Amino acid sequence: MKSLRSRSSLGSSLASSSRVSTAATSMDLLGPEIVVGIDFGTTHSGVCWAINEGQKKIRLITDWTNPQAVNANAEKVPSVISYKNGQVSNWGYEVTMREDSFRWIKILLEPEHKYAKTIDDVKQSNALLTKLNKTADEVVSDYLRALWAYTKEDIRKRIDDENWENTFRLRVVLTVPAMWSHQAKDRTAKAARAAGLPVDISMVTEPEAAALATLRGKAEEDTLRPGDSFVVCDAGGGTVDLISYKVNSIHPLRVEECAIGDGDLCGSVFLDLAFVKYIAALIGEKQYAKIKEVSKKKMLKEFEFGIKRSFMGDDNKDYSVDLRGVEDNEEEGIVDDNVPLKANMLRTVFDHICGQIDTLVQNQTMEVQGRGLKVKAILLVGGFGESKYLHSRLENAYTSEGIRVLQVDGAWSAICRGACMWGLEQVRKPLSQTEKGLPPYSAIDNAGIPATPKMDSTIVSRISRYSYGVPVMENFDPKKHLWRDRILDPSTGQYAADNQMRWLLKRGEMMRENDILPIDIQQAVHGIGWTSTGAREFSQVLLYSDQQEPPTRRDESVKKLCELSFVIPESVIWSHTGSYKSPVEKGKWRDCIFNLMVILGSATLEFEVYYHGYRVAHTEAKYAQDT
Numbered sequence: 001m002k003s004l005r006s007r008s009s010l011g012s013s014l015a016s017s018s019r020v021s022t023a024a025t026s027m028d029l030l031g032p033e034i035v036v037g038i039d040f041g042t043t044h045s046g047v048c049w050a051i052n053e054g055q056k057k058i059r060l061i062t063d064w065t066n067p068q069a070v071n072a073n074a075e076k077v078p079s080v081i082s083y084k085n086g087q088v089s090n091w092g093y094e095v096t097m098r099e100d101s102f103r104w105i106k107i108l109l110e111p112e113h114k115y116a117k118t119i120d121d122v123k124q125s126n127a128l129l130t131k132l133n134k135t136a137d138e139v140v141s142d143y144l145r146a147l148w149a150y151t152k153e154d155i156r157k158r159i160d161d162e163n164w165e166n167t168f169r170l171r172v173v174l175t176v177p178a179m180w181s182h183q184a185k186d187r188t189a190k191a192a193r194a195a196g197l198p199v200d201i202s203m204v205t206e207p208e209a210a211a212l213a214t215l216r217g218k219a220e221e222d223t224l225r226p227g228d229s230f231v232v233c234d235a236g237g238g239t240v241d242l243i244s245y246k247v248n249s250i251h252p253l254r255v256e257e258c259a260i261g262d263g264d265l266c267g268s269v270f271l272d273l274a275f276v277k278y279i280a281a282l283i284g285e286k287q288y289a290k291i292k293e294v295s296k297k298k299m300l301k302e303f304e305f306g307i308k309r310s311f312m313g314d315d316n317k318d319y320s321v322d323l324r325g326v327e328d329n330e331e332e333g334i335v336d337d338n339v340p341l342k343a344n345m346l347r348t349v350f351d352h353i354c355g356q357i358d359t360l361v362q363n364q365t366m367e368v369q370g371r372g373l374k375v376k377a378i379l380l381v382g383g384f385g386e387s388k389y390l391h392s393r394l395e396n397a398y399t400s401e402g403i404r405v406l407q408v409d410g411a412w413s414a415i416c417r418g419a420c421m422w423g424l425e426q427v428r429k430p431l432s433q434t435e436k437g438l439p440p441y442s443a444i445d446n447a448g449i450p451a452t453p454k455m456d457s458t459i460v461s462r463i464s465r466y467s468y469g470v471p472v473m474e475n476f477d478p479k480k481h482l483w484r485d486r487i488l489d490p491s492t493g494q495y496a497a498d499n500q501m502r503w504l505l506k507r508g509e510m511m512r513e514n515d516i517l518p519i520d521i522q523q524a525v526h527g528i529g530w531t532s533t534g535a536r537e538f539s540q541v542l543l544y545s546d547q548q549e550p551p552t553r554r555d556e557s558v559k560k561l562c563e564l565s566f567v568i569p570e571s572v573i574w575s576h577t578g579s580y581k582s583p584v585e586k587g588k589w590r591d592c593i594f595n596l597m598v599i600l601g602s603a604t605l606e607f608e609v610y611y612h613g614y615r616v617a618h619t620e621a622k623y624a625q626d627t
Contacts, residue, residue: 032051032052032053032167032168032169033051033052033168033169033170034049034051034052034168034169034170034171035049035050035052035171035172035420035423035424036048036049036151036170036171036172036173036423037049037172037173037175037209037417037418037419037421037422037423038144038147038151038172038173038174038175038416038419039076039175039206039209039413039415039416039419040079040106040147040174040188041076041079041106041236041237041238041415042079042104042107042236042237042238042239042267042269043078043104043236043237043238043268043269044076044077044078044237044383044412045076045077045078045079046060046061046075046076046077046412046413046415046416047061047147047150047151047154047416048060048061048413048416048417048419048420049061049151049155049420050420050424051168052171052423052424058417058420058421059154059158060075060413060417061150061151061154062074062075063154064076064077064092064093064150065092065093065094065150066092066093066094067093067094068093074093075410075412075413076383076412076413077093077147078092078093078095079103079104079106079143080092080101080102080103081095081101081102081105081139081143081146082095082099082100082101082102083132083134086132088142088146091142091143091146091147092146092147097293097294097298098294100128101128102125102128102129102139102143103121103124103125104119104121104122104125104238105139105140105143106140106238107119108122108125108126108129108136108139108140109136109137109140109184109187109188109191110180110181110184119273120273121269125139137187137190137191137194138194140187140188140191140195141191141192141194141195143195144191144192144195144197145195145196148195148196148197152165169200170198171198171201171202171423172192172197172198172200172201172202172423173201173202173203173204173419173420173423174188174192174201174202174203174419175203175204175205175206175209175415175416175419176188176203176204176205176206176603177206177239177241177263178205178206178207178208178241178243178261178263178465179239179241179263179264180205180603182544182561182562182605185203185604186562188203189201189203189604202422202423202426202601202602202604203601203602203603203604204419204422204602204603205241205243205261205602205603206236206239206241206415207232207234207242207243207261207263208243208418208422208459208462208602208603209414209415209417209419209421209422210232210234210381210382210415210418211230211234211243211245211255211379211381211418211459212418212421212422212458212459213381213410213414213415213417213418213421214381214408214414214418215230215232215245215247215253215255215458216253216421216458217408217409218379224247224250224253225247225250226247226248226250227246227247228246228247228376229245229246229247229258229368229373229374229375229376230244230245230247230375230376230378230379231243231259231361231364231365231368231377231378231379232244232245232378232379232381233357233360233361233364233379233380233381233382233385233394234381234382234385234414234415235267235268235357235380235381235382235383235384235387235390236383236384237268237383237384238265238267238269239263239264239265239267240263240264240265240266240267240356240360240382240384241261241263242261242262242263242361242364243257243259243261244257244259244364244367244368244375245257245258246258246373248460252458253458254458254460255458255459255460256459256462256510257459257462257463258368258371258373258463259364259368259371259463260367260463260507260508261364261463261465262360262364263360264356266353266360267382267384268308268383268384268387270353271308271349271350271353272300272303272304274349274352274353275300275303276296276300278345278348278349279299279321279323279339282332282339283323283326283327283329283332283339287327290325291324291325291326292324292325295323295324295325298322298324299321299322299323299339302321302322303321307321307341307346308387309386309388310388311346311350311387311388312388312389312392313346313389313392314343317343318340319340319341319343319346320338320339320340320341321338321339321341322337322338323338324337325337326339350389350390350393351393354389354390354393357390357394358394358397361378361394362397365378365398365403376403376404377403377404377405377406378394378398378403378404378405378406379406379408380406380407380408380411381408381411381414381415382411382412382414382415383411383412385407385408385411386407386411386412391405421458422602425457425458426457457513459513459602460513461510461511461512461513462510462511462512462513462602463510463511464505464506464507464508464509464510464511465507466505466507466544466545467503467505467506467507467544467545467546467547467550468503468504468505468517468542468543468544468561468598468605469501469502469503469504469542469543469544469545469558470501470502470504470519470521470540470541470542470543470596471498471499471500471502471541471543471554472501472502472521473487473489473496473497473498473500474496474500475495475496476494476495476496476497477497480497481497481500481553482497482553485497485498485499485500485553486498489524490526490582490584490585491524491526491582491584491585492582492584493582493583493584499553499554500552500553500554501543501551501553501558502519504517504598505598505600506549506550507545507546507547507548507550508548511600512600513600513601513602514599514600514601515599515600516597516598516600517597517598517599517600518596518597519595519596519598520593520594520595520596521540521594522591522594523538523592523594524590524591524592525573525589525590525592526585526587526588526589526590527587527588528570528573528574528588528590529574529588532570532571532574533570533571534570535567535569535570536567536568536570536573537565537566537567538565538566538567538568538592538594539563539564539565539566540563540594540596541560541562541563542560542561542562542563542564542598542607543558543559543560543561544558544561545557545558545559562607564607564609564617565617566609566616566617567616568592568611568616572611572612573592574590576611576612577590577591577592578590592611593611594609594610594611594616595609595610595611596608596609597609597610
């Protein structure tokens with residue numbers, strides 16, 4: 001292509017339509033479906049599954065292989081994996097304290113994460129990647145492969161059908177942090193597929209999944225009323241995410257997001273880090289460095305499964321941990337490897353992290369109240385959400401405002417249960433051609449147009465955390481545009497303003513599941529005649545911004561999300577477009593108008609490009625970290 005002109009005009013309205021893969025649609029006739037919810041967490045992971053018919057009873061896997069437990073029964077399994085001779089050695093509870101293992105591997109999927117060079121577990125995992133000559137994506141795939149194999153065996157034992165994988169359709173719902181970047185979500189999906197998980201993978205944000213499980217439970221308790229607003233605080237091992245909902249109806253339960261969610265890395269593992277720093281300062285940095293790593297890990301495990309879960313800030317209760325190899329210090333009360341812990345010290349450790357969570361909760365409640373709504377309750381979910389101290393601190397802060405702080409039963413498993421519930425809600429009911437309102441079968445890529453599913457979702461709408469758009473050229477106006485954006489358009493011979501933005505969706509706007517954002521893109525091509533037999537390559541970049549008000553031109557706050565590439569035969573372009581001449585460059589020019597559709601999901605975006613009713617691209621997006 002000798003030259004390219006890109007203009008655009010926004011579609012007239014949002015289409016309340018949806019898209020699923022052709023394969024998934026064609027499999028609707030093959031039998032019942034099994035939905036698997038996977039909560040791949042920073043420190044622990046959980047799995048639930050259910051058959052999508054009848055009672056749809058959700059099974060939570062709790063019998064994880066644990067050689068160190070007398071009665072293994074845990075709602076989650078550690079997100080830990082070790083290698084020997086380049087092959088997976090152990091994973092989950094099977095990893096011993098003496099093994100070099102990957103921890104916090106989920107964090108490694110986030111490009112240039114702010115904790116990648118500051119947290120010891122992350123630094124050690126990065127160093128281990130170099131030592132074993134592996135990538136973070138490969139390690140995540142190996143872990144998910146082991147998790148998936150265990151899940152499939154759990155299903156097999158309960159289905160009582162050795163051929164169950166051919167009997168049932170499989171659909172997986174993966175959870176991701178709400179604060180996750182688009183690149184990290186993309187890498188997570190690719191790692192899951194590389195691990196052998198089904199092609200049919202959906203994603204839902206962790207706080208949305210937790211909120212779905214929690215609000216469903218509250219509805220069954222008959223404690224919800226239309227108009228009630230809730231802040232859900234999902235406090236996990238690594239991340240803390242907040243999301244808020246307003247109840248629209250009870251029967252059926254329908255809720256809508258009522259504030260832009262928030263989150264940060266201030267989960268319970270940061271309590272561990274603060275505790276370790278305190279111990280190192282107490283006994284001295286040099287002495288602590290000499291203590292064996294296995295002894296430190298045993299001490300930390302004692303803190304994690306004992307003190308961290310039971311501490312309430314009581315000055316009258318004595319706490320201590322064992323640290324083998326520590327020198328006696330009568331002044332500090334350290335005798336026979338036993339280190340006493342003062343309540344005021346523990347409060348300092350807890351307050352450092354709980355204070356960050358309190359700030360997030362405060363900002364979220366103010367966001368809800370700023371929209372004219374009253375927060376009825378703060379719901380604590382996630383493993384850290386079971387902390388007695390965190391609950392006590394938030395309760396003391398918000399009771400006077402008439403806001404209840406509630407700990408939810410099964411808080412640790414709420415995310416994976418909610419993921420499974422979310423998947424069960426995505427009921428696929430093929431619509432008629434007239435109901436679809438979509439372009440016809442594609443003669444170019446032979447992909448066809450899949451049936452549009454109707455959704456029976458509890459969560460009817462969300463608030464966008466980003467603005468999404470495309471760069472375009474406009475006729476240059478010195479009163480409106482910057483001179484540095486002025487370029488000569490070779491197809492028209494007129495000056496145009498480059499780097500201008502057309503926003504399809506703005507931050508803070510409401511969006512519904514599987515809404516489609518349409519936009520028309522015009523690109524000028526040169527040198528195509530009736531004898532042309534080649535093909536033209538096209539690309540379209542999609543951009544995003546997290547600014548409160550997105551800019552009108554592409555500046556440093558506008559980031560590249562991904563790029564779509566597609567090819568169209570020159571004969572097709574010639575047959576569908578008229579030609580014109582340019583006063584600047586000789587030869588024939590033609591304007592190709594493409595219909596770009598961005599399909600909104602819970603945690604992901606899909607893309608399709610149509611040309612004169614033919615689909616020419618579908619989710620073939622190259623994300624920013626791959627460019």
